[in-house]
Amino acid sequence: MVIAAPSVDFDASRAWALSSEVSLRDEAFGALAYHHGTRRLVFLKSPELVTLVRALGSFDSVNDALDAHVDAPQRARYYAALAALQRSDLLRVR
Amino acid sequence: MCADSSLRDRFERGLAAPICLTWELTYACNLACTHCLSSSGRRDPRELNTTEAKSLIDEIAAMQIFYVNIGGGEPMVRRDFFELIEYAVGQHVGVKFSTNGTRIDEVAARRLAATDYLDLQVSLDGVDAATNDAIRGVGSYQAARQAMDHLAAADFGPFKISVVMTRRNVEQLDAFESLAEHYGAHLRLTRLRPSGRGVDTWDELRPTREQNRTLYHWLIERPHVLTGDSFFHLSPLGAPLEGLNLCGAGRVVCLIDPVGDVYACPFVIHDQFLAGNVRAAGFGTVWRESELFVSLRDEGSPGACASCGSYDACRGGCMAAKFFTGLELSDPDPECVLGHGEVALAQKVEVRRPVSTSDHSRRVSIPLRTRA
Numbered sequence: 440m441v442i443a444a445p446s447v448d449f450d451a452s453r454a455w456a457l458s459s460e461v462s463l464r465d466e467a468f469g470a471l472a473y474h475h476g477t478r479r480l481v482f483l484k485s486p487e488l489v490t491l492v493r494a495l496g497s498f499d500s501v502n503d504a505l506d507a508h509v510d511a512p513q514r515a516r517y518y519a520a521l522a523a524l525q526r527s528d529l530l531r532v533r
Numbered sequence: 534m535c536a537d538s539s540l541r542d543r544f545e546r547g548l549a550a551p552i553c554l555t556w557e558l559t560y561a562c563n564l565a566c567t568h569c570l571s572s573s574g575r576r577d578p579r580e581l582n583t584t585e586a587k588s589l590i591d592e593i594a595a596m597q598i599f600y601v602n603i604g605g606g607e608p609m610v611r612r613d614f615f616e617l618i619e620y621a622v623g624q625h626v627g628v629k630f631s632t633n634g635t636r637i638d639e640v641a642a643r644r645l646a647a648t649d650y651l652d653l654q655v656s657l658d659g660v661d662a663a664t665n666d667a668i669r670g671v672g673s674y675q676a677a678r679q680a681m682d683h684l685a686a687a688d689f690g691p692f693k694i695s696v697v698m699t700r701r702n703v704e705q706l707d708a709f710e711s712l713a714e715h716y717g718a719h720l721r722l723t724r725l726r727p728s729g730r731g732v733d734t735w736d737e738l739r740p741t742r743e744q745n746r747t748l749y750h751w752l753i754e755r756p757h758v759l760t761g762d763s764f765f766h767l768s769p770l771g772a773p774l775e776g777l778n779l780c781g782a783g784r785v786v787c788l789i790d791p792v793g794d795v796y797a798c799p800f801v802i803h804d805q806f807l808a809g810n811v812r813a814a815g816f817g818t819v820w821r822e823s824e825l826f827v828s829l830r831d832e833g834s835p836g837a838c839a840s841c842g843s844y845d846a847c848r849g850g851c852m853a854a855k856f857f858t859g860l861e862l863s864d865p866d867p868e869c870v871l872g873h874g875e876v877a878l879a880q881k882v883e884v885r886r887p888v889s890t891s892d893h894s895r896r897v898s899i900p901l902r903t904r905a
Contacts, residue, residue: 467543
């Protein structure tokens with residue numbers, strides 16, 4: 440499991456998407472994400488996070504995606520979760 | 534991989550598909566290791582043929598099982614071995630396979646190195662021929678080292694060296710680490726289970742309590758050493774080890790054996806843990822609906838461990854280790870680090886160890902021939 444902490448490399452003003460090397464499998468708790476390149480398995484621990492991750496690719500920036508999918512009080516938490524996924528190489532800049 | 538407790542609870546209730554699926558391709562093996570989990574040796578005439586194996590891979594891909602752990606027997610003795618692993622990779626099912634190395638010559642090493650999404654582990658149970666061959670058979674140490682040399686020469690990248698921890702090799706932990714460094718390999722340590730032919734050798738080969746403590750502290754200092762979540766029964770000794778720290782049998786883990794039988798985990802090849810067969814119903818149906826798996830996901834009772842303050846650390850330990858030593862599944866692990874397993878065994882009026890229901894051991898041993 441990745442530790443949630445903001446990453447300097449994760450620029451939320453840019454457009455990101457799930458890496459083409461990553462597969463997602465829905466589960467009751469959220470989803471499993473498997474990176475076929477690094478062969479690492481990561482747990483997405485809420486269905487809301489899974490929806491957000493899947494939606495990233497259709498927004499011009501992470502900020503826009505957060506605006507559309509996440510209530511303000513939850514924003515920092517979801518931003519941190521995305522940054523952690525990015526550090527595990529699950530997200531790619533578009 | 535680790536998880537917080539809410540996720541662990543979720544895993545105990547089962548997933549849509551396994552995370553860790555082991556598929557043993559054949560019971561045929563050119564070695565006869567004394568601790569073989571699957572009592573392998575002779576091929577079973579009912580083993581899945583190439584077409585059936587590919588259908589199974591299709592289903593694994595459709596269920597989004599991202600990778601499969603292939604073993605045996607010795608999987609490389611199957612004539613369609615490369616055909617099957619290349620088919621799996623083509624379906625985006627990653628392959629991690631376990632081999633004794635005897636079939637990895639220069640040509641095979643180059644072919645393996647050229648295949649993407651492929652991990653392999655070479656089994657080695659001692660850092661010298663004397664320690665290793667006493668368990669795995671004469672010539673097996675040299676064969677494994679030759680395989681590693683071929684893999685290194687073919688630039689395979691970091692393969693794994695897979696070691697079953699026994700009373701004879703706990704003292705070699707540092708030497709195993711040096712060997713792995715020598716090859717740029719990852720070291721993987723797993724627990725000796727009293728399963729398969731291990732039923733007969735567990736008493737003499739299992740690490741002592743002191744050795745288990747040594748192993749625990751060695752692992753805590755080396756979170757990069759892989760264990761396949763094998764040693765969670767040691768977690769009550771202190772901080773939890775890397776991993777889920779739970780028995781995943783039928784919940785996040787299962788085994789498909791060479792004839793298509795589905796068991797709760799690779800360590801319980803026994804009728805009592807047989808969930809169904811992939812030929813009859815398809816793997817997905819067995820995984821989702823078998824009575825056995827549904828009941829394993831339903832069990833919340835800590836049994837005899839209820840009053841133990843360490844229950845949360847080890848969740849009662851390994852189901853297979855209990856079953857094959859004659860304990861109840863509600864009893865503590867026989868190697869419980871607090872000694873509760875030994876007490877439970879001592880309290881039995883008569884300890885009856887289960888008799889194997891699937892033995893493919895060769896009746897006569899044949900000498901190992903290795904390729905140069």
